[in-house]
Amino acid sequence: MASWSIFNELDSLRREIDEAFRGVGLSRPLTTTFLSPYSTKRFPLLNLTEDEDKVYIEALLPGVDPKELELSVLRGTLTISGERKAPTEKGVLHRTELGFGRFTRSIDLPADINPDNTKAEYKDGVMLITMTKSEHAKPRKIEIAS
Amino acid sequence: MTTRDVTTSQEKNLQGREETRAPERFLRPAVNIVEEESGLLVTADLPGASKENLDIRVEKGVLTITAPVHRQVPGRPVYSEFSWAPYYRQFQIPDSIDQNGVNAEFNNGVLSLRLPKAAAAKPRRIEISVQ
Numbered sequence: 001m002a003s004w005s006i007f008n009e010l011d012s013l014r015r016e017i018d019e020a021f022r023g024v025g026l027s028r029p030l031t032t033t034f035l036s037p038y039s040t041k042r043f044p045l046l047n048l049t050e051d052e053d054k055v056y057i058e059a060l061l062p063g064v065d066p067k068e069l070e071l072s073v074l075r076g077t078l079t080i081s082g083e084r085k086a087p088t089e090k091g092v093l094h095r096t097e098l099g100f101g102r103f104t105r106s107i108d109l110p111a112d113i114n115p116d117n118t119k120a121e122y123k124d125g126v127m128l129i130t131m132t133k134s135e136h137a138k139p140r141k142i143e144i145a146s
Numbered sequence: 147m148t149t150r151d152v153t154t155s156q157e158k159n160l161q162g163r164e165e166t167r168a169p170e171r172f173l174r175p176a177v178n179i180v181e182e183e184s185g186l187l188v189t190a191d192l193p194g195a196s197k198e199n200l201d202i203r204v205e206k207g208v209l210t211i212t213a214p215v216h217r218q219v220p221g222r223p224v225y226s227e228f229s230w231a232p233y234y235r236q237f238q239i240p241d242s243i244d245q246n247g248v249n250a251e252f253n254n255g256v257l258s259l260r261l262p263k264a265a266a267a268k269p270r271r272i273e274i275s276v277q
Contacts, residue, residue, distance in 0.1 A: 012225050045228045049221035056221050060228060062191040062255035089180050089187055097176035098191060110224050125193030125255015128219070 011110070018108075043103045044080065044127075050110055053138050055131045057107070062125035063098075069122070071129065073115045078129070079106045111137040172234035175211065175257075179237075185262035186243065192233050193255035200252060202259065204245045209237045211257065 019042065044059040059080060061069070069082040086100035109131070117132035178189040188209075192200070195213035203210045213233040244264040251258045 008224065015225050042227070046225075047219065047223070047228060048225040049219055049223050051221040054221065056219060058217075058219055060193045060255075062193040064254065066254075087178070087180075087189065089182060091180045091182040091187070094179035094181060094186075096178050098178045098189065122254075124196055125191070126217070 015108070042105070043099075044105060046105070046107055048107065048110070050133075053133050055109055055111060055113060055133060057127075057129040057131075059127045059129070060125065061122070061127050064125075066122040066127075069127070071118075071120055073109075073113065073118065073131075076109050076112060077106050078109055078131075079104065080127075081105070113137070171231050173231045174235050175233050177235070185260060186239070188237070188257075188259040188261065190235070190257045190259075191255065192252075192257050194230060195233060195252075195255070195257075197252045200250075200257065202248070202250055202257075204239065204248060207239055207241060209239050209259075209261075211235050211259075 044061045046060075047058040049056045049058075057078065061080075061082070061084075064082050064084050068085075069080065072079045081102070081104040083102045084100045112134040113131040114134050115131075118129065120127055120129045175190045175192050177191075178187075180187045180189075190211060192211075192213050194215045194217055199214050199216075201210075201212040203212075211233065215230045215232055217230050239261060242263055243261045247262040249260040249262075
């Protein structure tokens with residue numbers, strides 16, 4: 001099982017490199033810069049996990065109306081797009097760490113999924129997308145005849 | 147914006163033990179602060195926090211926002227860009243704010259705090275009697 005983590009690391013590295021070519025890719029865990037003008041252009045931030053028959057994606061989307069969100073799956077790539085509307089209050093700005101506007105982000109999925117069996121929940125600014133792997137992508141137990 | 151700026155602004159988001167004197171690590175939520183005629187409006191991104199557990203205090207002119215985060219995601223991690231940790235951030239607020247009139251709202255992971263200005267923040271004249 002030790003080789004698993006190495007594959008994992010390599011996969012993460014590949015994703016980071018992909019991301020670096022998409023924009024300025026310096027983001028790393030434990031940051032809370034959501035569409036911040038002082039940060040990278042990566043929005044929303046994603047965490048990807050999987051188990052034997054499902055793939056889960058957690059996305060940080062604070063302040064985004066779930067009705068304004070769009071999700072699509074095409075050939076093993078999931079795309080999240082939407083808009084975070086700018087506030088209407090006017091006055092003297094003391095701190096501006098939040099960013100607003102339209103965004104689109106695509107992520108490669110680690111396995112083939114069945115698009116009919118996907119569900120997404122949005123709560124308190126976090127979206128959890130649960131996708132079911134296709135039958136052929138699930139590990140299959142092979143009986144050994146003795 | 148240079149590369150250096152990006153790195154330092156991100157490191158500030160993670161507050162270590164020396165800064166907060168607590169054993170855990172905290173996330174520093176990003177905020178917008180706007181001053182209107184009626185008062186200050188603080189907007190903070192706190193995704194994953196819940197309305198029930200959010201703790202906002204004003205004490206001796208310091209505004210503290212604390213929120214624990216309890217999230218369990220199934221599966222084993224493949225790729226991650228963020229980690230979950232409790233939120234914590236403090237601000238000094240001016241005396242001219244009416245500390246009892248603070249109004250908070252939490253919607254879609256965004257906290258909106260309205261801090262109204264006090265009406266009695268006017269200069270006072272002291273009479274001197276000559277004998």
